Amino acid sequence: MIKDITIGQYFPGDSPVHKLDARFKIVITAIFIIMLFSADNFISLGAALLFFVLSFAVSKLPLKLILKSMRPIVPVIVITSLLNLFFIDGVTVISIWKINITQQGLRTSLFMIIRLIALISGSSLLTYTTSPITLTDAIEQMLKPLEKIKFPAHELAMMMTIALRFIPTLIEETDKIMSAQKARGAELDSGTFIERGKALIPILIPLFVSSFRRAEELALAMECRCYNGGEGRTKLKVLVSGGSDFAALCTAILFWCAVLLLNVYTYL
Amino acid sequence: MENIIKTQDLMFYYSDISDEEQQEQEENAPKAEKKMIFEDLDLEIEKGSFTVILGHNGCGKSTLAKHFNAILMPCGGKVYSAGFDTSDEEKLFDIRKRVGMVFQNPDNQIVASVVEEDVAFALENMGVEQGEMRRRVDDALKAVGMYDYRLHAPSQLSGGQKQRVAIAGIIAMRPSCIVLDEPTAMLDPTGRSEVLKTVRRLNREEGITIVLITHYMDEAAQADRVVVMEEGKIILDDRPENVFSNVELLQDVGLDVPQSTQLMYMMKQNGFDADTHIINEKEAADFLFELFKRQVN
């Protein structure tokens, strides 16, 4: 059922990772990603991985969450690794028919798999430990300086806030409209691809119509509560950064340096 | 008594063409395109009162309410809200801060995904300082009895609870008046009574003026004053018991009367000396008890 889709992925908790300032968490995640891409060999990649493993341990999240976040990207992992496996020249290890699997191919392929998995787990750790609202706030504040060059930081954040707010409402609504059309004999789960596409019309049109109506009413309600864009706005919750945030940032930078240093092994 | 809202010769119409176009072709302006909603409407709402505006769908009651906090501008005449002329654009936020508005669909007026952040929305817009904001948000949530739910997501709440959050979002602005446009139309009986209790308490304890737009008779029966609208005109304006005694008139314009009043009315038709100013079950039971005592012995 459509209701089973989980949105936001936030996993509430009380760990030091949860408590970090969301802005720092975003920056640290970015550093981690850079770390992964600047690693040239298995040893430096190992250092980057160590950073992830430590962060994950501190977050006290159940391991199965990370496995869960892998599920949607399994096909991507398989395809990339196969491509690397078959199309890199070098010393042949196994030869099947016309395809040669090379030492280099195996190496690159394994390297890519580890890097991809680390990449997804790292960014999942950010969304698992930060509520979507806090994340939005953090993005707004980080983009704030860009407002000087007319970048709509506040508007962007407001759109994200509203989208988050209305996702559950719209899921519920879609469910209701689907049931209503099924009751009128709509066939939603059988038929050819085109037939299924056509069967979506009775669901999409009412959904659009109601979204427009909601948008209009919401805009009016916002105006009635003195909404006038981002200027002069204050916030109920202000993000505050402290010593632990800087400590975490420094740790991330140190690990990055370590990765860069360990890269020399490639050239030895 | 002082007025919080006053309309003077208020005229409003919807027209197929926009105002600017209208001005351009002023001379040969086609008057026929206009859909007149009301003409020469005079209404005063006393400060601190609890007024219900009653009427069936399309009678103009919601259009009128939208004039009270400058969502709609009069096409003729004046509307004064909290002492300001609503057509004065400079005073827009002064008006909206003082005369708050709650709408019918609770889902479509909650902005944030956490209850307390939604209540803070207006204060954030007004640039209220953080400490003061925290206090006001907590006070507002306590005033509607939703403080325990401050960290919930709106989607976890019932209709009545959502509507109370919407009310809290308005009272956080510390308005002197709240206009509620059919706030109970989409709620179940439990939600309706929750909202009505909240509104009555805000009126009595906090002294906030309430203008409640509804088509539910039992809600109107609890007000100080009931204004009945039909086709853009005020046809009755009095205390509820006096309004409801006009059983035939109300039924003619497609409205109900409370069953107690209806019972009195039917008894009168059956030759009893019944009082159609009775609007609730307690008064009706008292009346029948007296009647029985007189007739049975």
Place this chain on the structure above:
Amino acid sequence: MMIKTEKLTYTYSQGTPFEKTAVNGVDLEIEEGTLVGIIGHTGSGKSTLIQHFNGLIKPTSGKVFIDGEDIYDKSVNIRDVRFKVGLVFQYPEYQIFEETVFKDIAYGPKNMGLGEDEIKERVMQTAELLGISPELMERSPFELSGGQKRRVAIAGVMAMRPKVLILDEPTAGLDPKGRAMIFGQIRDYHEKSGSTVLVVSHSMEDVADFAQKILVMDHGKKFCYATPPEVFARAEEISAIGLSVPQVTKIFSLLREKGIDIRTDVYTVPFAVKTIKEYLEKEGQLP
């Protein structure tokens, strides 16, 4: 027996911390042609219950028979059940999607695979019953007023001519005039078609007025299924489960509390007047 349930139970999110039994062991028998009012507050399971009758929700345990047929049996095509049992959801106007009123009402009959003439005949006949004038048929349904849209949406299900018609709060959000109109039209439909009609409502006063039988649901269980006088004779128990009884019923309960020996199963105003007269004739004199 048109609708029959045996120990019908439905549990949401089974096996998770959010597990909740919405319908709990309901045994019910509804005779063909009955006009039934279903009452219960939000969360009493009434909406979940009715979705079992046309195969939208599969019971966790128990059985549902429509017209003697177990609808969740493997040999039964669930789509046929949906044509036999028409379900009108709450705020049905939000499911409207076609370009014209005619096409929207015709959507259900078309899905049934009916011929063009048959569809046209059904659409026009249903529209007339619901007071949708012929000149509206080629208009866009989105241009109509709220009340008109609601009637178009109801017509869309009625035009399928189901043996059982179920309406979930068909008058929600309407004013008294709109409410009276829709209830009147449902009654007309019931009389003309002779089919079984189930109406879910929050308003005891409305249900008391038109239903032949009332089903009261409480916490997922059947509280009672009986005729209005039988139900309102238990007015106190009904108030105790948090449902409001009609104001006239309350008046008579109050009189009884004051020591007057009068019947309390009074649920409409004309009936109340009759009761008062009878009491005075018996006990004293009419003024």
